[in-house]
Amino acid sequence: MTAGRKPLIAGNWKMNLNHLEAIATVQKLAFGLNDKDFDKVEVAVLPPYTDLRSVQTLVDGDKLRIVYGAQDLSPFDGGAYTGEISGAMLAKLGCAFVTIGHSERRQYHREDDALVNAKVKAAYRHSLTPILCVGEGLEVRQSGGHVAHSVAQLDGALRDVPAEQAASIVLAYEPVWAIGTGEVATPADAQEVCGALRARLAELYDGEVAAKVRILYGGSVKSDNIAGIMAQEDVDGALVGGASLDPGEFVKICRFGEMTG
Numbered sequence: 001m002t003a004g005r006k007p008l009i010a011g012n013w014k015m016n017l018n019h020l021e022a023i024a025t026v027q028k029l030a031f032g033l034n035d036k037d038f039d040k041v042e043v044a045v046l047p048p049y050t051d052l053r054s055v056q057t058l059v060d061g062d063k064l065r066i067v068y069g070a071q072d073l074s075p076f077d078g079g080a081y082t083g084e085i086s087g088a089m090l091a092k093l094g095c096a097f098v099t100i101g102h103s104e105r106r107q108y109h110r111e112d113d114a115l116v117n118a119k120v121k122a123a124y125r126h127s128l129t130p131i132l133c134v135g136e137g138l139e140v141r142q143s144g145g146h147v148a149h150s151v152a153q154l155d156g157a158l159r160d161v162p163a164e165q166a167a168s169i170v171l172a173y174e175p176v177w178a179i180g181t182g183e184v185a186t187p188a189d190a191q192e193v194c195g196a197l198r199a200r201l202a203e204l205y206d207g208e209v210a211a212k213v214r215i216l217y218g219g220s221v222k223s224d225n226i227a228g229i230m231a232q233e234d235v236d237g238a239l240v241g242g243a244s245l246d247p248g249e250f251v252k253i254c255r256f257g258e259m260t261g
């Protein structure tokens with residue numbers, strides 16, 4: 001974490017919690033966050049689409065210091081695309097963020113770099129901030145290609161994205177072998193790839209853009225392993241999956257974000 005970038009702790013609920021459970025979870029989270037001083041960290045939740053309206057109502061009604069976003073969006077802006085959700089719809093629901101290119105989308109929905117790039121552009125058309133996920137699988141890690149793999153995914157996602165947009169992106173380095181497995185990358189592993197991603201941003205754009213971009217680590221983050229990860233120079237927060245479903249544990253993780261902010 002380097003001064004000048006506000007830490008971001010984002011909870012990716014994945015396909016968990018119906019809209020009633022979402023209300024209870026956000027209420028508990030708000031209670032936990034209110035209890036302490038949380039000015040120096042940005043806290044986000046990324047619920048399923050079906051929860052967004054309930055989350056919006058709570059956040060707006062109770063003026064909560066939580067922002068929220070979606071887990072995906074369509075590359076199209078509207079029309080005959082059955083099952084798709086557009087950036088315009090998400091913006092209307094008050095979403096600040098949208099996750100793009102999560103490894104589960106790449107794996108189970110065969111999303112490639114071209115589609116990820118189209119989704120990044122769609123997000124910017126509707127003033128949504130992408131949380132762009134990159135990261136390698138176990139085989140690539142074992143062959144030593146993890147940095148090149150993650151940087152190539154970054155290149156693909158940012159093709160023809162102008163500097164003024166790229167400067168606001170959030171990156172998430174998520175080694176696939178560490179997602180939901182309890183296998184957390186070491187702080188040095190996280191720094192190696194996050195540092196390489198920032199260096200690549202400086203090459204693609206310039207140092208100013210690279211210095212502005214927040215880079216998160218994701219993969220089995222919990223309150224007992226976040227401190228070492230957040231202490232790394234190029235890690236500005238966390239994308240938390242399983243642990244974000246437990247409001248008490250998520251608040252504890254946010255507290256580490258606050259301490260480094």
Ligand SMILES: O=C[C@H](O)COP(=O)(O)O
Binds near residue numbers: 239
């Ligand atoms: O988006 C979040 C990541 O996939 C990490 O999930 P996890 O914390 O359950 O390992």
